[in-house]
Amino acid sequence: MSRIPLSYIGNRLFTLVLTVFIAATLIWIIPRLSPVDPVDVMLGRMAAGGGTVAGSDAIMAQLRESFGLDQPLIVQYLLYLKNTLTLDFGLSTSSFPTPVSEMIARALPWTVGLMMVSLVITFIIGNLLGALMVWEHSPGLLKVAIPAVMIFTSIPPILSGLLLIYIFSSKLPWFPLTGAYGLNVEPGWSFEFAGSVLYHGFLPAMSIVIVTFGFWALGMRGLMITVQGEDYTTLAKAKGLKKRYILYQYMIRNAILPQITAFALKIGMLIAGQVLVERIFSYNGMGKLLYDAILLQDFPVIQGVSFVIILMTALAVFLVDLLYPLIDPRIRHGE
């Protein structure tokens, strides 16, 4: 196995840094073009909560200073970049002295966990079905049923999520309507808590799975058609190897590798879709945090969540790009 050329790593690393930099800059510039003043919003909320606010001018000046809004723009920008690099997004304006990074740290594990589980399930189901669609020994029913199921591919996960909630928690009370774990369960390392998490996570994960597995299946089908015509498959058949052995060891093993790059292209859409699913299910993840922040016009949280999700996406793409030549030595890099 040849080593990955350094220029390739450098190239990918440059793209990663540039992506993160551009995303951070966009997130910083956009709110500053807007006429809405976050300090006004915050004071408005205080006034709504407790009637008139005594000495509001002094409070506004104080708030401006604590958010660093009294400094020149370029200083604000450089400070922002420095803070963002250290994942410090300032303080939330809606639940005031809580740091945004703390809120994100609380929400992130739920999102990552849900995503990993649904991703692994779709990857396995999708690729297996895609392979079976092409395999000449699979039952005829499969070849008819799968294209029919494929229609789900085009539907965004919010819609499938709504349907699943309606059927399985509103009509049939089989699954809970909201939340990531039961209210009467103490979070901790207990079987009860783990069971509750799995129980609550099932529907959100399924609503992602049923709309994404078709994407992998379609890709796998195309790759399997190519592999089916290869000489080594014919040779394996001529040798009289077992059909299943040929399927797993000769066909799927060769066909599945390019599917991993498809992942890099798809991940942005996957994460965005999941944010919306979390919002529908009120799942305690980044999606709910983002939605609550939008409702309360909490800019630091909106900025922090958006940045962290973009960072996750960029890192995932970078990792896939790096791992891919290691997994599949057939790929030679170098422009």
Add this chain to the structure above:
Amino acid sequence: MSDTTTPTRREKRRMRRFDNPWLNPKLIWGAGLFLGIIAMGILGRFVWDMDLVFTGAGMPRQGPVWVENIRGQVGTLAHPLGTDVSGKDILALIIVGAPNSLYVGVLASLIGMSLGIFLGFSAGFRGGRVDDVIRVGSDVMLTIPPLLILVVVQAAFGDISLTIMALLIAGFVWQSPTRLIRAQVLSMREAGYVQMARLSGASTIHIMFREMLPNLVPYLFGSFIANVTTSIVTAVGLEVLGLGPQRVPTLGRVIYDAINSGALIQNMWWWWGFPTILLAVMFVGLLLVNLGLDEVSNPRLRRL
């Protein structure tokens, strides 16, 4: 799957139709569904009273025809698809909302496509620095999920119009056509007919648009349709988060209102159900069109 030696009935029929790849069933069905929704949006305005989209147009919380709501009232023909919690007519909301979603999708995708054609040809033809900048730029923008940047934009600016939303989304759908066209231009640049055109003194513009572009049409269509889907998904996503246009009814907005008013708990399935079904039909239509176009541009897929 049939062998190639003896043509089946289906293959014979296909030959009689002069084997026109544009007449494949997927494309026809997909286009049919898509045109059906457009027709509903246009004709619906003449058949149904559009003033029913306003609050208090009818009795609140009414079910569709013959469906009983929580209070035991049976839906009537006055509101065939029921009403929401403030008495807005669901049928009218759908008739107004569906074309709005399509409008955002198609406009964003058209702008993205034009940008993509321009940038893709520039990158492929000019090469060098121009190519580097465009390639890295599209790589970067391909990684950033549009939804999250747009959430920041909308949270900062508040209400926006449909057209502005389409323009914003267009800023995120030019990357894939750019890459596609760049790759194709690079491979076509050395093709025989392009060399011939160049030797016979044709201008660059002529080579780009008269010699190369016609070959790209099926790919461009496919990419266009895929972008329409992406744009609509992004727009609906924003609307379901409560962002997007506030004064114009859109399908995503109806779903947002339904979730927020507890339609799921109150068993008012018609409120979110019909917009959901309509969106699903829209996406399935787009998918079928895309699969059909794949068959046009890639003859090897035609057997299945």
